[in-house]
Amino acid sequence: MLERMETTTAQTREEAVAFPPPETIRLRPTKGFSRVLAPKELWRYRDLAGQIALRDITIRYRQTALGGAWAVLQPIGFMVVFSLIFGNVAGISSNGLPYPLFSLSALVPWVFFSNALLLGSDSLVSNSALVSKIYFPRIFMPMGVVVAGFVDLAISIVILMIIVFAWGFVPSLAILALPLLVVIAAATALGVSSALSAINVRYRDVRYVVPFAIQLWLFITPIVYPSSSIDEPWRTLSAINPMVGVVEGFRWATLGTGNAPWDLIGISALSAAVLFVAGLAYFDRVERAFADFV
Amino acid sequence: MPEIAIETHELGKRYTLGLQGRGYGTLRESLVEAARKPFSRRGREGRKGDQLWALHDLSMTIRSGEVVGLIGHNGAGKSTLLKILSRITEPSAGYADVTGRVGSLLEVGTGFHPELTGRENIFLNGSILGMRKAEIRARFDEIVEFAEIARFLDTPVKRYSSGMSVRLAFAVAAHLEPEILLVDEVLAVGDAAFQRKSLGKMNEVAKEGRTVVFVSHNLAIIQALCTRGVLLERGEVKADAPIVEAIDHYLRTLESAASDNLLERTDRDSRAYDETLVRRLSIEDVSSGHPNVVVAGRPATIVVEVTEQLPTMECQLTIVNSLGQPVCTLDSEMSAPVDVRSPELGTRIECAIDSLPLLPGRYRIDVLVKAKRHIQDGLQAAAFFDVEPGMIGDRPLAAEAAGDVSLPHSWRLPA
Numbered sequence: 001m002l003e004r005m006e007t008t009t010a011q012t013r014e015e016a017v018a019f020p021p022p023e024t025i026r027l028r029p030t031k032g033f034s035r036v037l038a039p040k041e042l043w044r045y046r047d048l049a050g051q052i053a054l055r056d057i058t059i060r061y062r063q064t065a066l067g068g069a070w071a072v073l074q075p076i077g078f079m080v081v082f083s084l085i086f087g088n089v090a091g092i093s094s095n096g097l098p099y100p101l102f103s104l105s106a107l108v109p110w111v112f113f114s115n116a117l118l119l120g121s122d123s124l125v126s127n128s129a130l131v132s133k134i135y136f137p138r139i140f141m142p143m144g145v146v147v148a149g150f151v152d153l154a155i156s157i158v159i160l161m162i163i164v165f166a167w168g169f170v171p172s173l174a175i176l177a178l179p180l181l182v183v184i185a186a187a188t189a190l191g192v193s194s195a196l197s198a199i200n201v202r203y204r205d206v207r208y209v210v211p212f213a214i215q216l217w218l219f220i221t222p223i224v225y226p227s228s229s230i231d232e233p234w235r236t237l238s239a240i241n242p243m244v245g246v247v248e249g250f251r252w253a254t255l256g257t258g259n260a261p262w263d264l265i266g267i268s269a270l271s272a273a274v275l276f277v278a279g280l281a282y283f284d285r286v287e288r289a290f291a292d293f294v
Numbered sequence: 295m296p297e298i299a300i301e302t303h304e305l306g307k308r309y310t311l312g313l314q315g316r317g318y319g320t321l322r323e324s325l326v327e328a329a330r331k332p333f334s335r336r337g338r339e340g341r342k343g344d345q346l347w348a349l350h351d352l353s354m355t356i357r358s359g360e361v362v363g364l365i366g367h368n369g370a371g372k373s374t375l376l377k378i379l380s381r382i383t384e385p386s387a388g389y390a391d392v393t394g395r396v397g398s399l400l401e402v403g404t405g406f407h408p409e410l411t412g413r414e415n416i417f418l419n420g421s422i423l424g425m426r427k428a429e430i431r432a433r434f435d436e437i438v439e440f441a442e443i444a445r446f447l448d449t450p451v452k453r454y455s456s457g458m459s460v461r462l463a464f465a466v467a468a469h470l471e472p473e474i475l476l477v478d479e480v481l482a483v484g485d486a487a488f489q490r491k492s493l494g495k496m497n498e499v500a501k502e503g504r505t506v507v508f509v510s511h512n513l514a515i516i517q518a519l520c521t522r523g524v525l526l527e528r529g530e531v532k533a534d535a536p537i538v539e540a541i542d543h544y545l546r547t548l549e550s551a552a553s554d555n556l557l558e559r560t561d562r563d564s565r566a567y568d569e570t571l572v573r574r575l576s577i578e579d580v581s582s583g584h585p586n587v588v589v590a591g592r593p594a595t596i597v598v599e600v601t602e603q604l605p606t607m608e609c610q611l612t613i614v615n616s617l618g619q620p621v622c623t624l625d626s627e628m629s630a631p632v633d634v635r636s637p638e639l640g641t642r643i644e645c646a647i648d649s650l651p652l653l654p655g656r657y658r659i660d661v662l663v664k665a666k667r668h669i670q671d672g673l674q675a676a677a678f679f680d681v682e683p684g685m686i687g688d689r690p691l692a693a694e695a696a697g698d699v700s701l702p703h704s705w706r707l708p709a
Contacts, residue, residue, distance in 0.1 A: 024296075027378060028389035048421040055418055059409045062450075133400045134422055135381035291383040292309065 033284045042137050049140045056148035071152035072159045074115075075107040082107075086224045095226045097255065101167055105254045106223040106247040108160050112153040113185050113243060114214045120145040120193025121210050124290060125200050132291050139283060142194040146186055153182065157254075164254055172256035181249040181265070188242040188272045191279030198283045201293050221247055227264065239267035242275065296393045299474050299505040300356040300379065306387035307349040307374050307529075348374040350529040351388070356507065358394075358473070361500040363520035363537055364509045365544045367561035368674060371529040372509045376400060376476045379507065394473025394505070397424055401478070408452035412443055412462060415451050419466045433469045440495075441465035461488055468495045474505045493518070513541050513618035528560070545616065548658065548675040556676055557601070563662065563672025570602035572661055573641075575676040580646075586677060590684035590691060590700070594650045596624075596659065598643040604665035609643045612660040613652070614675075621657065621698045627664070651699045652681045653691060 042049070061067045079100050086092045087099030094102035123141040124131055131138065157178070164171065200206035221243040227235050239245050245268025248261040349371045356362055364372045377383045379390060380398035406415050416437055420430035438444050441462040443454075451459055477496070493515065500506050500519055510516050516523070516537065523540025525533040525547070533543040556572050576585040580593040588594045598609055610625045624645055626633065643663075657679055662672040683691060687702030 024391050024393040026389050026391050027381060027385060029384055029386055047425075047427050050427075051418045051421040055407055055410065055414075058414065059407060062409045129401075130422065132382065134398065136422065288384045291377065 030288060033281065042139070045136055045140070048136050049143065052140050052144035053147040056144045057151050060148060060152075068152075068155060071155045075104060075111045075156055076159075078107045078111070079104040082224050092225050093229055095228060095258065097251075097257065098167060101164060101169070101255060102226070102251065103224060104160055104163065105251045106221075108153070108156045108254075109181065109185050109246050109250050110218065110221065110223055110243065111156070112149050112182075113189050113246070114218070115152070116146045116149045116186070116189035117193050117196070117214060118210055119149075120189065121196035121200055121206055123193070124197045125204070125207075138287050138290055139194060139280070142190060142197050142283075145193070146190050149189075150182075150186075160254060169255050169257070171254055174253045174256055174260065177249060177253045177260075177265075180269075181246050181253065184242055184249075184265070184269050184272045185246045187276040188246075191272070191276035193279075194283040195279040198286045198290070201286075201290050217241075217243070223247055227261075236263055236267065239264040240271045242268040242272035244268055245272075296358055298355055298391075299358045299360070299394060300390065300392055300507070301354075302388065302390040303353050304388035305349055305352040305375075305378065305385050305390055306347055307371075307378060307383070308386040309346050309348055347529050349378070349385070352526075352529065352531060353388075354524060354531060354534065356505060358505055359503045360522055361506045361520045362508065363516040363523045363540070364507060364526060365513070365516060365523055365540060366526035366532070367548075369528075369561045369564065370526040372526055373400075373478060374529075375526070376478050376507065376509060379474075380476050392474065395424060396474045396476060397467070397470040397472030398476040399423075399467045399478065400476070406451055406459060406463060409450055411450055412438075412447045412454070415462070416466055419463065420470075423467060423470050424472065425470055429471065437462075437465045437469050440468065440491075457485060457488070464488075464492050464495075468492065468499070472504070474507070475499060476507050478509045479511065511618055513544075517541060517617070549678050556673060559673060561674070563669060565669050566671045567666075567668045569670050570600045570604050570607070570641075570663060570665060571671045572598060572663055572673055572676060573601050574599040575659060575661055575673075577659065577677060577679045586679040587682065588650055588652075588679060589682045590652055590654060591649050591686040592684055594647045596645040596647070598645075598661060598663070600641045600643065600663055600671070603637075603641050604670065606665055606667075607643065607670075608664040609645070610662040610664070611645060612662075614658050614660060615698050616656045616658075619698075621652070649686065649702060650681065651686055651701060653695050653698055653700055654681050654683045655698070656680055657698075 061070055064070065066073065082103045083100045087094065087103070092099075120142040123145050124138060127141055130136075131141075161171070196206050196210060220238070220241055222230075222238075227238065227244060227248050230238060245261070245265040249265045249268075252258050252260055348369075352371070352375065364375065366372055374383075376398065377400070378385050379392060380396055380400065382398075382400075406419060410418065416434065417427070417430055421427065425433075438447065441458075441464075443458055443462055446454065446458065451462070454462070496506075496519060506519075508516060508520055520537045523533070523535060523537040523544075524531060525540050525544050527547065532547065533540050535543065556574060562568075562571075575596070575598050577588055577594055577596045578585050579588045580595055596611055598611075600607075608625075608627045610623060610627070612623045613621045615621050626643075626645075658675045659677045659679070660672075660674045661676045663670045685691070686700045687704075689703075691700055
């Protein structure tokens with residue numbers, strides 16, 4: 001260590017870099033859970049986690065004509081179409097809210113979730129060159145996608161709030177619940193997409209299943225219709241789909257109207273926690289074999 | 295510095311054939327299989343019988359500061375060992391103790407993203423290779439200078455020439471400061487000047503007292519860089535000796551493997567489709583008919599016999615010198631009007647050389663047979679041959695001729 005310092009004294013900044021003392025790592029066949037559930041390992045590679053997320057953010061809209069505007073155009077586009085079809089033609093109830101606001105407040109978290117799911121489930125396969133050549137905690141791949149999605153989500157929440165104000169609504173303190181709802185959506189997205197990305201390594205069928213499944217998921221989530229149009233006990237039970245709590249929660253928190261759907265949010269939070277833990281646990285179990293298959 | 299950098303104990307890696315390599319299964323296949331044998335524990339046990347131990351009972355110790363060359367045929371387990379040591383894949387048996395930070399250079403430029411600029415890629419690639427952000431910042435200028443890309447730092451890498459991206463990739467990797475560096479066949483990139491520069495850098499790294507494990511098919515480079523050689527064969531250590539001895543041993547095993555019946559060889563190209571296999575390969579002096587002894591400047595014919603006659607067969611032969619450096623490649627896909635295609639040849643492929651331009655010495659021939667647009671079979675060192683002194687273009691060979699070839703030529707000199 002000393003020798004190296006001496007040879008590079010010309011670079012003064014060099015000395016600021018502390019090298020950890022070498023430690024011995026035993027590489028052996030592992031059983032059970034090892035890597036994702038080893039926070040020490042994740043911490044050791046924290047810089048890489050940041051770099052991967054940063055990369056996903058930087059390249060998402062590079063060489064697109066509209067750039068970051070896509071973060072907003074997607075939910076707005078859906079809003080326009082849904083308002084025309086479901087709001088005007090089909091005349092679906094929106095609990096007395098203007099249909100565009102009703103659908104946009106649900107679409108903002110939904111677009112975040114569906115993009116994270118779509119890109120996350122492909123993240124290991126699309127980075128196969130890295131996975132088969134370099135060691136790093138593989139969970140950083142789906143995680144980077146979810147983290148990168150936060151930037152889009154933040155932009156679209158700002159736009160949503162501008163539209164809400166413009167329409168004459170004033171959000172209440174309920175808006176403070178947004179971070180919790182975002183956490184539920186992110187945990188679900190990470191849990192499900194990491195499991196799917198792991199299956200995708202073995203079975204590329206996932207590529208065809210996910211876009212289809214996302215469309216179905218859109219319709220079992222109260223985005224174009226209010227969850228109040230479902231009869232009990234099915235309304236409460238439907239919150240097993242974590243996006244039910246997230247979407248209804250977003251409506252309440254951003255528009256500042258109606259009653260707090262804490263029953264739905266509570267069930268969804270529990271369900272999201274289960275999906276998160278189960279997804280990561282599955283990922284962890286199969287992670288060690290990725291390089292042999294991808 | 296700890297005394298021992300790497301210690302492996304009965305290390306093994308098992309691959310289940312058919313599940314890796316040429317494709318990936320579909321969910322349907324697995325479901326069908328699961329339905330057929332509902333009670334077999336397929337996922338864990340795999341199908342018995344088609345398993346391959348890429349590494350088997352491998353025990354070795356590498357002391358800190360040693361520069362070790364791993365040599366061996368294709369499929370001997372060199373790359374598998376590096377993959378285990380760099381934690382990309384897990385061993386199936388035994389263990390390896392690794393002391394110190396490991397930097398692995400298994401492929402230059404892995405982790406470059408074409409849309410990111412050179413600057414962004416240096417940080418991304420550096421952290422992928424295990425450097426902390428502060429270290430990358432401290433070495434940033436050095437990396438840029440080594441790669442000679444200062445003007446293009448803020449240009450996306452996709453607009454780089456291939457030479458530029460290779461230089462940048464090597465520069466980032468070479469400026470890693472790990473205690474243990476694993477290198478797999480990466481110096482064979484870039485132009486000649488940059489190759490010399492990279493080799494110099496690797497030499498420097500080796501001299502700084504870091505532990506280096508090095509894999510290359512170029513025995514000249516291995517011999518120049520390494521002090522100790524480990525010869526692997528079928529996943530086991532066949533020889534572990536000073537580098538010159540290990541290389542000698544390897545060359546001898548190569549020769550004994552080039553037996554009359556090449557079908558016995560198992561170290562075949564992993565990309566091959568195996569519909570036809572190389573049965574025999576030899577080079578013959580046209581007039582004497584002696585196999586594998588030819589004379590410089592005389593006509594010679596390389597004969598390849600395969601097991602099956604397939605439509606549109608192509609053959610690629612590479613002549614390699616005794617240090618493992620390729621001398622030339624003869625490729626039937628680059629066709630010329632003098633080429634003949636005839637069904638009467640059957641399973642025999644011939645390559646005729648009018649005047650063999652090789653200098654005396656020992657050479658080997660690597661062969662690749664293609665058909666139906668796929669590689670059908672590939673073998674390294676399918677035959678060894680000796681070139682006896684002769685005359686090239688009616689001219690005797692210089693006693694101290696440098697290199698591997700001479701060319702027919704004529705002079706015009708003042709009288």
